[in-house]
Each structure stands twice: as C-alpha cells, then as structure tokens.
Amino acid sequence: xPSPVTLGFSPCPNDTFMFAALANGWxxxxxxxxxxxxxxxxxxxxxxxxxxxxxxxxxxxxYFSVEDQYHLLDSGAALGHGCGPLVIARKSxxxxxxxxxxxxxxxxxxxxxxxxxxxxxxxxSKQFMPFHHVEDAxxxxxxxxxxxxxxxxxxxxxxxxxxxxxxxxxxETLSGHPIPLGxxxxxxxxxxxICRELSNLIRDSITYAYAHPDLVMPWVRQYAQELSxxxxxxxxxxxxxxxxxxxxxxGHEAIRQLKKMLP
Numbered sequence: 001x002p003s004p005v006t007l008g009f010s011p012c013p014n015d016t017f018m019f020a021a022l023a024n025g026w027x028x029x030x031x032x033x034x035x036x037x038x039x040x041x042x043x044x045x046x047x048x049x050x051x052x053x054x055x056x057x058x059x060x061x062x063y064f065s066v067e068d069q070y071h072l073l074d075s076g077a078a079l080g081h082g083c084g085p086l087v088i089a090r091k092s093x094x095x096x097x098x099x100x101x102x103x104x105x106x107x108x109x110x111x112x113x114x115x116x117x118x119x120x121x122x123x124x125s126k127q128f129m130p131f132h133h134v135e136d137a138x139x140x141x142x143x144x145x146x147x148x149x150x151x152x153x154x155x156x157x158x159x160x161x162x163x164x165x166x167x168x169x170x171x172e173t174l175s176g177h178p179i180p181l182g183x184x185x186x187x188x189x190x191x192x193x194i195c196r197e198l199s200n201l202i203r204d205s206i207t208y209a210y211a212h213p214d215l216v217m218p219w220v221r222q223y224a225q226e227l228s229x230x231x232x233x234x235x236x237x238x239x240x241x242x243x244x245x246x247x248x249x250x251g252h253e254a255i256r257q258l259k260k261m262l263p
Contacts, residue, residue, distance in 0.1 A: 003031075003032065003033045004032075004033035004034050004035040005032055005033065005034050005035065005054050005055055005198070006034075006035045006037060006052075006053040006054045006055070007019075007022075007023075007034045007035065007036055007037065007053065007054070007055045007056070008036075008037040008038070008039060008044045008047070008053040008055070008056035008057060009036075009038060009044075009056070009057040009076075009184075010038065010039065010040060010041045010044070010057055011038050011039075011040075011223035011224070012041075012150045012151065012223075012224075012235070012239075013151065013220050013223075013224050013232045013235040013236050013239075014078060014150075014235060014236055014238075014239035014240050014244075015057060016038075016219065016220045016222075016223050016224075017206075017209050017216060017217075017220050017236045017240055018076055018202065018205060018206045018209065018240060018244060019036075019076075019202070019205055020205065020208075020209055020215075020216040020219045020220060021204070021205040021208035021209055021212075021216065022034065022201055022202065022204075022205035023036050024219065026208060026212070026215065027201070027204050027205055027208050028204075029201060030197065030201065032197075032198070032201065037053060038223065040107075040130050040131065041057060041058075041059060041107070041110065041131075041182060042059075042106065042107030042108070042109060042110060042128075042130070042131075044056050044057055044058060045058055045059055045062040045107060045108075045109035045110070046109070048062055048063075048066050048069070048070065048185075049066060051069055051187055053187075054186060054187055054190060055073075055184065055185070055186045055187075055190075055198060056070075056184070056185055057076070057182055057183070057184055057185075058070070058182060058183065058184075058185050059107075059109055059110045059111045059112075059114075059181065059182045060111050060114075060180045060181065060182060060183060060255060060258060061109055061110060061111045061113065061114035062109035062110075063183065063185060064259050064262060065109075068188070069187060069188055070185035070186065070187060070188060071185060071186045071187075071188055071190070071192070071195050072183050072184075072185055072247075072255075073183065073184045073185060073186055073195060073198060073199040073202065074199045074203075074246050074247050075184065075199045075200070075202040075203040075206065075244065075245060075246060075247075076183065076184035076199075076202040076206075076244060077180070077181075077182065077183040077184065077243050077244055077247055077251065078181040078182045078183070078239045078240075078244070079178055079179065079180045079181060079183070079241075079243040079244075079247065079251050079254060079255075080178050080179070080238070080239070080241050080243055081168075081172060081178050081179075082168065082169070082238070083168055083179065083181065083238045083239055084115065084166060084167045084168010084169060084170075084171055084172075084179045084181070085106075085111075085112035085115060085116070085147050085148060085149045085153075085167045085168060086147070086148050086153050086156070086163050086164075086165070086166055086167065086168075087116070087120075087145055087146070087147055087163070087164040087165040087166075087167060088135070088138060088145065088146050088147075088148055088156050088161045088162065088163055088164060089138060089144065089145045089146075089161065089162060089164050090138060090139070090141075090160070090161060090162070091162065092162065092164075093144070093145065093164060095120075097144070098120065098123060098144065098145055098164065099120060099122040099123045099124075100125075101123075101125065101143070101144025101145060102125045102126070102127060102142070102143045102144050102145075103116065103120075103123055103125065103126045103127070103143060103144065103145050103146070103147065104127050104129060104133075104134045104137040104138060104142070104143035104145070104146040104147070105126055105127065105128050105129070105134070105146075105147050106128075106129065106130065106131035106134055106147060106148070106149050107128055107129075107130075107131070108128050110131075110149065111179075111180065111181045111182065111258075112147045112149050112167065112181075113126075113128075113147070114258075114262070114263075115167040115168070115170075115171055115179070116147050116167060117263050118171075118174075118261060118263060119165065119167055119170050121263060127142070127143060131148070131149050131150055131152065132150075132152065134146040134147065134148050134152065135148060135152055135155070135156055135159060135161065138161060139159060139160075139161070145164060147167070149181075150235065151224070151231050151232070151234075151235045154231045154234050154235065155231065171258075175254075175257050175258075175261070177250075177253065177254035177257050177258075178243070178250070178251070178254050179254070179258075180251070180254050180255045180258050181239075183247075183255075184199075184202060186198060203245055203246070206240065206244055206245055207245070217232075220232060220236075
C-alpha cells in the first residue's frame with residue numbers, strides 16, 4: 001500500500017469526531033500514514049467517479065453507481081434510526097404545491113436526494129447546492145422547500161422554518177430498516193487485508209474519541225458549521241452509533257434494501 005493513504009471525509013462533527021484520533025496520530029496507526037482531504041460529502045461523491053482518493057466517505061446513493069470501484073469498510077458509517085434528511089419549508093404545503101415548487105437539495109449524489117426521489121417522484125424542479133446553503137435558499141424564497149442534512153436538522157426551527165416530511169422516518173416506515181446515509185469506502189485496487197486493517201483503525205479512532213472527549217472535541221469544533229456546543233453534541237450523538245463501529249448484518253441488510261429501492 002503506497003504511503004501516505006489519501007483519506008477523505010467531511011468537516012461535519014460526526015466525521016471529525018470519528019477520525020480525529022486517526023488524523024492526529026493519537027492512536028497507533030500501525031505503520032500507516034494519512035493524507036487527509038476534508039471536503040463536503042458531495043465533493044467526495046463527485047471525486048469518486050475519478051477514483052481520486054484511496055479511502056473516502058461517500059453517500060450510499062453514490063456508492064451504488066461506482067460499486068465496481070470501491071469496497072465498503074465495516075467501520076465509519078452514518079446509518080441509524082431517526083437520523084434521516086428532513087424536507088422543510090417556510091409554511092405548510094400540499095403535496096401538489098411541493099411538487100410544483102423548486103426544491104433545494106444538498107447534492108445530486110446524496111442519499112438525501114435519493115430518498116426525496118423515492119418519496120416525491122413527481123417533483124422535478126431541483127437546485128443542488130452545498131448542504132449549509134439549503135436553509136438560506138428556503139428562507140429567501142429561492143426554493144419552495146429544502147432537504148436538510150447534518151446539523152441543520154437541529155437549527156431550522158430556530159430560523160422559523162417548519163418540517164414538511166421526515167424522509168428518514170418515511171424510509172423506516174416503508175422498509176422496516178434503519179436509514180443508510182453514508183459509509184467509508186476503499187478503492188478496489190486496495191487489497192482486502194489492508195481494507196480490514198484500515199477498518200480496524202477507524203474503529204480504534206472512534207473508540208478513542210469516546211474515551212477522550214476532552215482532547216477530541218476541540219478539534220471537532222474547529223470544523224463545525226454550527227458552533228453551538230449543544231448542536232455539535234446532538235449531531236455526534238445522532239450520527240455516531242453502534243453502526244459506526246461495525247455495520248453488522250443489520251446494517252448491510254439496510255444497504256441492500258436501499259439499493260433495491262433505487263428509482
């Protein structure tokens with residue numbers, strides 16, 4: 001394996017929390033060195049088509065289109081219950097009003113877009129933008145509705161916006177499975193044994209973060225879009241869970257089910 005390993009993840013609190021110890025050398029990396037690329041998940045999704053990074057966070061929606069290029073690692077995923085994207089607006093809307101309006105979405109390849117397509121196939125007018133611009137697009141009237149992810153689910157109500165649909169809840173009701181949002185992937189030119197070792201390092205990094213929050217949290221705060229301590233901790237508590245440590249059969253089955261539902 002060439003060294004250093006290019007490793008991409010987002011600056012969102014769940015990712016920086018999980019990767020803090022690995023990125024800063026606070027754990028034994030067993031001889032591996034890492035070249036960290038911190039980017040919005042949609043940028044990472046776009047890079048995946050080029051195989052730009054050896055190891056990268058990707059939306060599961062994007063993974064389904066590049067499966068021949070990437071292995072899914074067992075650790076580092078964002079998958080769970082009650083953590084799905086939300087459809088928000090300035091006022092209550094009928095389904096017809098929503099479908100005829102403009103939708104602000106956090107990227108073409110995001111799982112948020114896939115879920116929105118599943119639940120609102122008739123909506124066609126879409127604008128793709130970085131996730132942290134979606135709220136403002138709705139507030140200014142640039143978009144009729146927006147699909148929010150990450151820490152925005154904790155801030156939209158304070159800005160006077162309302163929830164129209166919880167796409168994660170709709171998915172869980174429809175499928176009976178937790179919602180798979182994103183995972184960590186390694187290019188298929190990386191040997192399986194090295195993939196296992198990298199997955200174990202990510203698990204060690206998450207375990208370290210739980211054990212050493214006083215060291216990890218200041219690093220997380222540097223990159224958070226939303227600087228409220230309460231929001232950062234809620235974000236981590238929601239998106240970093242048992243599936244982040246190991247997908248297990250339940251996690252893999254949820255991913256298979258999402259793939260079957262592709263529109």
